Amino acid sequence: MKNPFTIRIFVPDGDPEGVRVIDRMNWTGHGIIFPREKWPITKQRSEFSRTGVYILSGYEEGEDELPTIYIGEGDVIRNRLDSHFQNKDFWDRAIVFTASNNSLNKAHGKWLEYALVNRALQAKRCILENGTEPQEPSLSEAERADMQAFLNEVLQILPLLGLRAFEIPKPVATPQTTSVEAPPSTAARSENDTMIVPAQKDGFEEAFIADNSWWAVRISGGMLPKIKFIAAYQTQPESAVTHYAPVSRIEPYGEQGKFKLIFAEPAKPIGPIPFADAPQGSMQGPRYTSFEKLRNAKKLTDLF
Numbered sequence: 001m002k003n004p005f006t007i008r009i010f011v012p013d014g015d016p017e018g019v020r021v022i023d024r025m026n027w028t029g030h031g032i033i034f035p036r037e038k039w040p041i042t043k044q045r046s047e048f049s050r051t052g053v054y055i056l057s058g059y060e061e062g063e064d065e066l067p068t069i070y071i072g073e074g075d076v077i078r079n080r081l082d083s084h085f086q087n088k089d090f091w092d093r094a095i096v097f098t099a100s101n102n103s104l105n106k107a108h109g110k111w112l113e114y115a116l117v118n119r120a121l122q123a124k125r126c127i128l129e130n131g132t133e134p135q136e137p138s139l140s141e142a143e144r145a146d147m148q149a150f151l152n153e154v155l156q157i158l159p160l161l162g163l164r165a166f167e168i169p170k171p172v173a174t175p176q177t178t179s180v181e182a183p184p185s186t187a188a189r190s191e192n193d194t195m196i197v198p199a200q201k202d203g204f205e206e207a208f209i210a211d212n213s214w215w216a217v218r219i220s221g222g223m224l225p226k227i228k229f230i231a232a233y234q235t236q237p238e239s240a241v242t243h244y245a246p247v248s249r250i251e252p253y254g255e256q257g258k259f260k261l262i263f264a265e266p267a268k269p270i271g272p273i274p275f276a277d278a279p280q281g282s283m284q285g286p287r288y289t290s291f292e293k294l295r296n297a298k299k300l301t302d303l304f
Contacts, residue, residue, distance in 0.1 A: 005024065005156065006024070006025065007022055007024050007157060007160060008022070008023050008025075009021070009022055010022075010023075017035065018034065018038055019032065019033070019038055019042050019045075020032070020034070020161075021047075022157060022161070023100065024153065024157075027153050028099045028100055028101050028103060028150075029098075029099060029100070029150055029153050029154070030047060030097070030098050030099060030100040031095065031096065031097050031154075031157060031161075032045070032047050032095075033093060033095045033161050034093065034094060035092060035093050036058075036085070036091060036092050036093060036094070039081065039094070040085075043078055043081070043082065047077070047096060047098050048076070048077045048081065048096070049076055049077075049078060050077060050098040050099070050102050050104070051073075051074065051075050051076070051077070051098065051099075051102070051104045051105060051106060051108070051109050052073065052074070052077050052096055052097050052098030052099070052104055052109060052112075053071070053072070053073045053096075053097050053109050053112040053116065053154075054071070054072055054073070054074070054077055054080065054081065054094055054096040054097070055069055055070070055071055055094065055095045055158075055163070056069060056071075056084060056088065056090075056091035056093075056094050056129070057069045057091055057092070057093050057095070057163055057165070058090045058091040058092040058093065059090065059092075060090045060127065064127065065215070065216040065253065065254045065256065065258060066125060066126050066165075066253075067127070067163075067165055067255050068091075068126065068127040068128075068129050069120065069126045069127070069128060069129060069163075069165055070084070070088065070090075070091065070128075070129035070130060071113055071116045071117050071120065071128075071130055072084075072113060072130075073106075073109035073110055073112060073113040074109065075106055077096055077098065081094060081096075088129070095161060095163065097112070097154055099150075107137050107138070107139055107143070108139075108143070108146075108147055108150075110134065110137040111136065111137050111139055111143075111144070112147060112150065112151060112154075113134055114134045114135065114136050114137065115147070115148075115151050116151070116154075117130055117134055118133075119155070119166045120165055120166055121133070122168065123167060123168050123169065124169075125164060125165045125166075125167065125169065125252075125253070155167075162255065163255070164252070164255055165255070169251035169252055169253075169260070170251065170252075171249035171250060171251055172224055172250050172251065172252065173224045173225050173227065173249065173250040174248070174249045174250075175227065175228045175246070175247050175248070175249070175250075175264075190290055190292075191226065191290055192223070192226065192288040192289060192290055193226050193227060193229060193290055194227070194228065194229040194231060194244075194288065194289050194290060194291045194293075194294050195217070195219070195223075195227055195229070195230045195231070195261070195286055195287070195288055196230075196231045196232075196241060196283070196286065196288070196289060196294075196303065197214055197217060197230060197231070197232060197233065197286045198233050198235055198283045198284065198285065198286070199214075199232045199233065199234055199235065200234075200235050201234070201235075204232055204234055204243075208232050208243060208245075208267055209243070209266075209267060212245070212262070212263040212265075212266055212267070213260060213261060213262045213263060214230055214232075214260070214261050215253045215258070215259070215260035216253055216254065216258050216260070217258055217259055217260075217261070217286055218257065218258055218259070219250070219259050219286075223288060224250060227247055227250065227261070228246065228247055228291065229244055229245065229246055229247060229291050229294070230244065230245055230247055230261050230263070231243065231244040231245075231270065231294055232244070232267070233300075235283075239274060239275040240271060240272035240273055240274045240275060240300075241270065241271055241272060241273035241294075241300070241303070242269060242270065242271060242272045242273075243267040243268060243270060244267060244268060244270050244294060245263040245264070245265065245266065245268065246263065246265060247261050247262070247263060247264065248262050248263060248264035249261075249262050250262075270294065270295075271297070273294075273297045273298070273299060273300060273302070273303070274300065275299075276300055276301065277299065277301060278299070278300040278301050282300060282301075282304070283300070287303075287304060289303040289304060
């Protein structure tokens with residue numbers, strides 16, 4: 001079991017969306033999060049004259065589902081952030097970690113940068129802006145242990161600040177379904193256990209077929225434990241449900257409350273189940289049906 005903990009958040013200007021200072025009892029670390037537009041009036045704070053590590057976060061394109069992040073370090077954090085304020089447009093907030101007793105040195109900062117980049121690559125929950133993967137700097141055994149403890153504290157704090165890019169995805173549902181099932185009971189036949197998702201050609205081939213998964217979909221909380229199958233409605237020119245797959249697990253995706261469905265096995269053809277006489281706009285977004293209806297449908301209106 002993980003140990004319970006408390007963090008303190010101080011809001012120096014009284015704006016909960018503005019500058020926030022984070023610390024914990026019995027921890028020498030010191031965090032500060034601020035929106036990009038506050039940098040010109042925030043940059044004189046003493047925290048930014050220290051050595052530390054920082055994370056810039058934002059969205060490169062309006063359609064991006066995953067945040068873009070950049071991880072860096074500096075002897076004087078202020079100088080690095082000044083440069084990024086001028087030269088990097090994607091970020092809209094920054095999170096900085098230093099030591100309240102100024103005990104971090106250049107090697108510590110480089111190790112934290114290295115560890116955070118590797119963690120982000122492992123989690124695969126962001127678009128990493130860093131052009132090169134840093135090498136692990138040389139630290140003594142004791143220093144590495146100290147920095148690992150510092151990193152653990154940072155990783156506990158970041159989700160509370162709304163940044164989950166470093167969290168290894170944990171399944172929120174694990175149906176572990178296979179396509180070979182016993183005939184459903186009478187009660188199960190009408191239960192919505194299947195998600196139908198609209199898919200354009202590129203996304204269908206890249207994700208549904210090649211990656212055995214589908215991502216960036218919203219799922220209502222009550223449906224998460226019920227979904228056992230996913231089916232793809234291919235948009236024009238197909239305009240039909242053409243493939244389905246059993247769902248192995250469902251994980252969080254990105255920062256916007258969306259999910260990724262990982263298949264238990266590769267998708268299989270079905271139907272096709274044509275749009276036919278369905279009302280216009282019937283498949284503009286995901287919809288739910290039962291697997292029994294999916295197996296027996298002759299046209300889209302048979303599903304819903």
